[in-house]
Amino acid sequence: MNEGITKNIVIPGFKIKCKLPKRLFDEYFINKVGNEYFSSIVGLLSCGKITRIIPYKEIYRPKRGDYVVGAVIGYAPNGWILEIGSYAKAFLPAVEIIDKHRVDMREDELSSYLSIGDFVGAQISEVHKLGYFVAIVRSSKKKNVILGKIKEYYLLKISTNKASMILSRKNGILAQLREKLKIDIYLANNGVMLFKGGTHEYYLMSKIVDAIESTVELSELNSLISYIEKEGVSYGRS
Amino acid sequence: MDDRDFVRPDGRQCNELRPCLIRTHIIGNADGSAEIRLGNNWIVVAVYGPKEHHPKFESSQDRAIVNCRYHMVPYSTSERKSPKLSRREIELSKVLRNALEQVILLEEFPEMSIDVYIEVLQADGSTRVASLTAAAVALAEAGIPMKDLVVGCTVGKYRGRLVLDMNEEEDRDSDADLSVAILPNLRRVALLQLDGKLTHEEFKIAFEMAKEGAIKLHEEQVKSLVKAFERAEAKG
Numbered sequence: 001m002n003e004g005i006t007k008n009i010v011i012p013g014f015k016i017k018c019k020l021p022k023r024l025f026d027e028y029f030i031n032k033v034g035n036e037y038f039s040s041i042v043g044l045l046s047c048g049k050i051t052r053i054i055p056y057k058e059i060y061r062p063k064r065g066d067y068v069v070g071a072v073i074g075y076a077p078n079g080w081i082l083e084i085g086s087y088a089k090a091f092l093p094a095v096e097i098i099d100k101h102r103v104d105m106r107e108d109e110l111s112s113y114l115s116i117g118d119f120v121g122a123q124i125s126e127v128h129k130l131g132y133f134v135a136i137v138r139s140s141k142k143k144n145v146i147l148g149k150i151k152e153y154y155l156l157k158i159s160t161n162k163a164s165m166i167l168s169r170k171n172g173i174l175a176q177l178r179e180k181l182k183i184d185i186y187l188a189n190n191g192v193m194l195f196k197g198g199t200h201e202y203y204l205m206s207k208i209v210d211a212i213e214s215t216v217e218l219s220e221l222n223s224l225i226s227y228i229e230k231e232g233v234s235y236g237r238s
Numbered sequence: 239m240d241d242r243d244f245v246r247p248d249g250r251q252c253n254e255l256r257p258c259l260i261r262t263h264i265i266g267n268a269d270g271s272a273e274i275r276l277g278n279n280w281i282v283v284a285v286y287g288p289k290e291h292h293p294k295f296e297s298s299q300d301r302a303i304v305n306c307r308y309h310m311v312p313y314s315t316s317e318r319k320s321p322k323l324s325r326r327e328i329e330l331s332k333v334l335r336n337a338l339e340q341v342i343l344l345e346e347f348p349e350m351s352i353d354v355y356i357e358v359l360q361a362d363g364s365t366r367v368a369s370l371t372a373a374a375v376a377l378a379e380a381g382i383p384m385k386d387l388v389v390g391c392t393v394g395k396y397r398g399r400l401v402l403d404m405n406e407e408e409d410r411d412s413d414a415d416l417s418v419a420i421l422p423n424l425r426r427v428a429l430l431q432l433d434g435k436l437t438h439e440e441f442k443i444a445f446e447m448a449k450e451g452a453i454k455l456h457e458e459q460v461k462s463l464v465k466a467f468e469r470a471e472a473k474g
Contacts, residue, residue: 011463012341012378013386013423031343031385033424040343040383042463056467057270057381059288087288087350130299131290131349 270380
């Protein structure tokens with residue numbers, strides 16, 4: 001399956017010798033100097049049909065349309081400030097939560113809707129060049145995600161590079177997990193995993209997160225499903 | 239007397255580096271960290287960011303700002319040093335910041351800042367270039383995109399000879415001290431400082447020696463980062 005793919009560890013400044021596509025997907029990881037390409041981060045270079053660098057550590061850079069789970073860390077005059085695990089904060093306008101045509105800040109107390117420490121599922125609608133993001137909830141058309149205030153869900157964090165790898169595979173690991181474990185699982189682009197359940201589910205999911213974090217390539221994770229099933233049995237659910 | 243017969247106070251050859259060890263992930267709370275032990279030098283670097291810059295009016299709209307603090311702890315030298323930042327430390331912080339700004343892809347993070355804290359726990363000469371070498375590793379470990387790793391080395395004129403990687407004792411009696419930092423893959427110079435006097439010929443030789451020394455240290459940088467990656471892979 002992996003025929004013709006070579007992999008090696010790259011560090012900043014390493015020259016990339018394999019053929020690159022005309023349009024680079026991860027321009028952020030690859031630095032062009034003249035006609036030569038260099039790696040700009042520490043990661044695993046995979047040369048094959050698709051040349052890419054799997055980063056060792058990635059700073060989450062939201063894109064328009066990303067689904068994120070953020071924590072409310074402050075109030076703005078007309079909305080909330082969310083920490084989404086990126087280099088900058090996201091702004092959630094009050095109209096996205098308060099179900100009114102016009103929000104009057106003299107009447108509507110923001111903390112009665114969302115207070116500091118609450119978790120919110122939202123979609124990134126704007127990535128401003130000057131380093132801030134706008135999140136939306138009500139006007140989002142995203143399906144199969146939890147939007148708005150998050151209640152009765154467990155939250156676990158995985159690294160963002162792993163999250164993007166999982167989410168890029170349609171009907172991949174997430175769908176298999178949902179099917180086999182019968183757990184309601186959602187994964188945000190910023191690496192927050194949401195799921196419902198009890199102690200047993202939490203135990204299983206924390207095992208899965210550990211397994212995801214310890215593998216560099218998610219192709220290896222196909223064997224994880226069988227491992228999870230085995231774990232589920234060995235945990236002793238009668 | 240030939241250069242090969244000349245013995246330095248610590249028994250090294252003229253073009254010999256001190257033993258070097260670079261380790262990553264020293265400080266768990268930092269986004270990236272590294273430690274360098276170059277001879278008796280012991281330097282720890284922690285990197286935080288990119289994060290929002292405060293105060294906002296000081297931030298730059300087209301690039302991130304690098305805040306660099308080079309500090310020697312009171313017990314780093316043989317005589318107690320005041321914990322307050324000295325004029326030398328303030329100057330070195332600026333010099334190191336300028337060198338680091340050349341390698342980080344700052345335009346990727348406008349309005350943000352990246353903090354680099356350098357703590358010299360034990361000083362034994364050539365601390366500025368050793369700090370720079372460790373800072374580059376810490377930045378790479380933090381996942382900050384960089385054009386190349388920056389690596390530095392010093393060459394001094396000690397008792398009429400050009401010697402590589404001077405220690406404290408040699409530094410005190412030296413006639414000249416040349417600090418060089420390079421980007422080994424891009425073949426660029428990031429830092430060049432000369433204290434004292436060297437002839438044109440001596441400068442050429444010293445610069446080449448420093449470059450060779452820096453390339454050897456670059457191998458250590460690569461080794462430490464590859465080890466960090468493999469460790470992460472093997473974890474669990």
